[in-house]
Structures are given as C-alpha cells and as structure tokens.
Amino acid sequence: MPDQFSLTPLDQHWVVIDDDVRLSNYWDLEPLCRGPEPRPDWVVTDRAAVDEELGVLKTGKEADVFLLERAGADGATVMAAKRYRGEDHRDFQRSSAYAEGRRVRSSRDTRAMAKKTAYGRAVAAGQWANAEWESLKRLWLIGVPVPYPVQIDGTEILMELVLDPDTGDPAPRLARQRPTPALLASWFEQLREAMLVMASQQIAHGDLSPYNVLAAGERLVVIDLPQVVDLVANPAASEFLMRDCHNVCTWFAARGLEVSEDDLFGEVLAAAW
Structure with missing residues (x-):
C-alpha cells in the first residue's frame, strides 16, 4: 500500500x-x-x-x-x-x-x-x-x-466494484463518454430519476457531476456520497441542489440533449416537499 x-x-x-x-x-x-x-x-x-x-x-x-x-x-x-x-x-x-x-x-x-x-x-x-x-x-x-x-x-x-459489462474492467466515469443520442437521453432520465428519488427522502447528492457517476454500459451508477446534503437542515441546501442540476444539465446539453437546469431544479425541489 x-x-x-x-x-x-x-x-x-x-x-x-x-x-x-x-x-x-x-x-x-x-x-x-x-x-x-x-x-x-x-x-x-x-x-x-x-x-x-x-x-x-x-x-x-x-x-x-x-x-x-x-x-x-x-x-x-x-x-x-x-x-x-x-x-x-x-x-x-x-x-x-x-x-x-x-x-x-x-x-x-x-x-x-x-x-x-x-x-x-x-x-x-x-x-x-x-x-x-x-x-x-x-x-x-x-x-x-x-x-x-x-x-x-x-x-x-x-x-x-462497478464493472463495464462489455470489457469486464472497472466502469469509467460518465465524463469520459461519448454516447449515441438515444443512450444520452436514457442516461439523463436515469440521473433525473435518481435525483428525484433522493429528493423524495429530502436529501441531495451535493457534489453531483459527470465525475461522480459511472457508466456501466447502458446503466449509470452514482458514487462519492460522503457529502450528501440534508435538504431540510442544511441552510445552503438549495445552492447545493442547484449546482447538482447545473453540473448535470451542462454536461448533457454540451452533447446535444435539450435540457433545462431550471426545470430540473424545480422538479427535484418539488419532489422534496
């Protein structure tokens, strides 16, 4: 070691x-x-x-x-x-x-x-x-x-250990991927759903980005979770949640998917309450 x-x-x-x-x-x-x-x-x-x-x-x-x-x-x-x-x-x-x-x-x-x-x-x-x-x-x-x-x-x-199903190697970060339009849309829906489920428990990742998500073939896996934010008790919760939405939408928009960080933020915030 x-x-x-x-x-x-x-x-x-x-x-x-x-x-x-x-x-x-x-x-x-x-x-x-x-x-x-x-x-x-x-x-x-x-x-x-x-x-x-x-x-x-x-x-x-x-x-x-x-x-x-x-x-x-x-x-x-x-x-x-x-x-x-x-x-x-x-x-x-x-x-x-x-x-x-x-x-x-x-x-x-x-x-x-x-x-x-x-x-x-x-x-x-x-x-x-x-x-x-x-x-x-x-x-x-x-x-x-x-x-x-x-x-x-x-x-x-x-x-x-999350693996790439095609190679058997450790799954790469989402940030390194260049998916097809169909896979890009599927991946966004997976992340959106993950954020909604977390918000329903009144928590947010707090540091969500393409570097904290693994691409295991067609499936995404969220990692690096020590900083999960309490949406009720943390006074800066909305800032962390907005940053999560910004990081996610910026990456997907740069690859051609029409997404809105404001819409995602509103949807996730609504799920928390």
Whole structure:
C-alpha cells in the first residue's frame, strides 16, 4: 500500500497475514457495519475468507480507492476499498458547509476537530466515512443506483466494484463518454430519476457531476456520497441542489440533449416537499 498519504490506521479487527493479505473480518463487525439485506449473491461471507489487495484504482480529494479481492470457500470477488485520509492529508475544501445540519456525537469531538488535534483528525475522517456508509445503505435500499456497500471498518468502506459489462474492467466515469443520442437521453432520465428519488427522502447528492457517476454500459451508477446534503437542515441546501442540476444539465446539453437546469431544479425541489 502506498504510504505517501499516511492513511489513518484502521480498526484492529483485521488479522494481517502479510503486507497485502489479511483475513476477512466480515463477521467480526457489528451488524450495522455490514451491508443491508438481502445481500447480493456475489458477496463472500465465508468466515475463513482471505482479503488480498491488488492495487490502487484511483486517488481522490479526501480518500483513495483500492482493488481488493476477497476469496473463500463460497467463491471470490473483487471489491472497491475506499479509505479516507486524516484531515491533514485531504483536500475537501467545503466540508463544513456540507456537514451543516449533521450532529456530532459529543462536544469533545467537536472541540478536537476544531483544534485539528490528532484525535480530531481521526474523528473527522471517521465522520466522513460513516456519512458515506449511511448514505450508501440508505440509497441502496430505496433503489437509487449506487454500489452495494459490503462493510465499514474504521475509515475503510468495502463496496461493490462497478464493472463495464462489455470489457469486464472497472466502469469509467460518465465524463469520459461519448454516447449515441438515444443512450444520452436514457442516461439523463436515469440521473433525473435518481435525483428525484433522493429528493423524495429530502436529501441531495451535493457534489453531483459527470465525475461522480459511472457508466456501466447502458446503466449509470452514482458514487462519492460522503457529502450528501440534508435538504431540510442544511441552510445552503438549495445552492447545493442547484449546482447538482447545473453540473448535470451542462454536461448533457454540451452533447446535444435539450435540457433545462431550471426545470430540473424545480422538479427535484418539488419532489422534496
């Protein structure tokens, strides 16, 4: 594993065999730290399963994603392991604005994060990991196309690795695609529907753009969800929602689809109430 980011130490549930291999800790975790039921068939739950790190998939502003294979008697699967960095090694410039309306568990944690102590940085990293974990579970259960969340342990989330059905490789970002007019229209409807479903739960992605959406063939999958915005409690919610609509419509309009960010904003806002 690269050490240039000084990743926050993870939960000691792990039993490490060597630098890249460890025993699965799926059943050692609390039930709420495991993915929702019903589990997809590809999830490996063998108590003797072994996890092997295969390499880096991508690096990001606040976290890095690794490829991890879990193999056991009931099969093997490759997942995405997203690991959040400590506050001193991340670049999430508007994190406090996204978090408006969220509760921090104790005044000690609030003070530590404000002072940027080592403990405070660890709390902050865990807070963002937990926020994404809860968002993934919630959105999966209500039918929003997101990766299935397998487990969370400390600042690491294991989740479904979304693949391109034609190549078997990790699905590319929407931003890189040049679809046909028919596929372009289908993709817009998928994103529109995802935004409407989220709004019906009074939440918005908060950082939605073609870079936070994967194109898995004809299907889109929404990713990067630590900053999900509460449309009721966050005073800047309408600004985040409008930006989501702008980012989505700008990309689709640039490729020839007639869309209106104002119309989308009005429709999504109406769905929230």
